[in-house]
Amino acid sequence: MFPFFELANLIMTYLLAVVVIATRHGRGPSVVASVMSVAAFDFFFVPPYLTFAVADTQYLLTFAVMLVVGLVISGLTVRIRLQAEVARQREERTAALYAMSRELAEAGAVDDLVATAARHITEVFGAEVAVLLPDAEGKLQARRNKARFPLEENDLMLSRWAFEHRQPAGLGTAMSDAAHAVHLPLLGHRGPIGVVSVRPRRRDAFTTPEPLRQLETFVNQTALALERTRLADEAQDARVRAETERLRSALLTSVSHDLRTPLAAITGAATTILDSGARLDQRVQQELVESVRDEAERLNRLVQNLLEMTRLESGALQLHRDWHPLEEVIGAALSRLAKRLANRRVTTQVPPDLPLVAIDDVLIEQVLVNLLDNAIKYTPPESPIRIIATATDQAVTVEVADHGPGLPRGEEDKVFEKFYRGQPAGGRGAGLGLAICQGIVQAHGGRIWAQNLPEGGVAFLFTLPLTGTPPASVPADA
């Protein structure tokens, strides 16, 4: 090109080459290019030509300026390139963070949250991840997730430290920088929730503060999600507790009232007989004694129901199933109530070929007794009661129907709630009888419901599924 161009323009061409190399290849090559271009310029274009000697010393200044400019340009270019790279990575991670937040918002259970967070951190940071949460005794335990790495003694110690001091520990942090993994505490508003341990595949992943800061934002998002789930769980618990509390106080109110009424009657009758027994005529005395007996029986039924309800609620109810003909269980219930059913016409329709059912006979008898007891309490004396059993392939259905006033419209389901009491006999029981029936029938895998009858009265029906292998048929004898 020389002598067609001025030397100044040639210098520009060399600098352009340095810029190109800096953009393409980074710091090292661009520094080499700067030095090489000064050397080449000297060799080719500064007299004496084709030697590194310099005749005119003013060229030394040219070389110095050229070298400095070359180095500065290469430095700047490399930094811009690096910043662009960092910006791109940051943008990628922001997008990844957003994606993770969205997924975390959808995950419900703690295990889902842990798996989601671990997966995203693994993808974004090229690392293996373990999430540690305290167990019931407060000991940190790694939760199950993919790409989990086996935690060594050192990891456990550092994660414990991070949890207790609420600060990151391990690789890239002030605490034990030489470790192979970094442990970041999951911090909630009320204290640490757990620890995320991250072991990068490349040891230099966290040598600059930027990736560690980004990792922290991921961990913070996870902490927020975990805390949210935990709060939701606690709120649910609190609701359940409040509900239990409400039930308990309703129970107490109901029980103390229901227990006191018969007790008052018994105490009254007994003291009357004691104080003025001799002066009372025979008939009144008899009446008082009978009321003591009746009220005591009522008290017994109440206590029985309360016990039964408690057993059902506590899950302590055990079914002792065996194969029974329903006719026998119905008969047992009717005999138990024989005295109170004395004035009633009770009809039973039990087909002789009704299959045996696998039931706990004591409990199903209780269901029938409670249903019959209701019919006795809520319908006019001497009105008839009907018991009908039918069978399909899947289940046996038992119906207890009365001829009383029926249930108020829309209350057919409510009657099975605890402490529900019908009118006008309200106060004659704890309102537990039907709730117990429901509990027992459901424990047998059946269903119970009530329906008003078009001809008046109400029918309570329950099903008992015909499950299990029926017993070997009974050998006939001639």
Add this chain to the structure above:
Amino acid sequence: MPDPVVVLIEDEPQIRRFLRATLTGQGYRLFEATTGADGLVEVGSRQPDVVIVDLGLPDVDGIDVIRRLREWTAVPIIVLSARGQERDKVTALDAGADDYVSKPFGASELLARIRVALRHTAGASHEADDAAFTIGELRMDLLHRQVFVGDREVRLTPIEYKLLATLVRHAGKVVTHQQLLREVWGPTHTDQAHYVRVYMAHLRHKLEAEPARPQYLLTEPGVGYRLTTE
């Protein structure tokens, strides 16, 4: 005949007080024990006609008391227990108890059980008198193996007859499924409780006016059966 002697093994003072009033009022001679250990001594020294044992004793299980008694005496044992403890009742009966009453019980119920128990002890000595059994419309002639409802003779299968005869032998007392299986089907069938239920259903259909509301062949849910005597 001298007044029958009853030993009561019961720790609850209220129940003892009530039973003392009831039993002495009915002409029984009553001896009380508040623990299982005392009860065993009391039975040994008083030679009672009936023993009443509460299943919930402070020192030992009532079941153990029954087992210990059965090692050396055949005295009728009546168990006091709560409703809802059907398993315990069955265990007590299979351990050798004769009958039970569920708390709370009426005096008449307990007295009826005691009467049945005494009758069985008395009957054991002169068997021949028991050749016939009658309750209401139901009549069983054990000598000629015939069963009548009113004037009508009822044909029973051999097993049905055996089942009814077993219940008659224990008339008035509760009989567990296990006992019936053993006595009717033999010792190899004791895990087939539904046999008993199915044959009881047959018997009811032949003997009861309304099988679903039996008058004679009563069911004690979770425990067994009782052929009524009164």
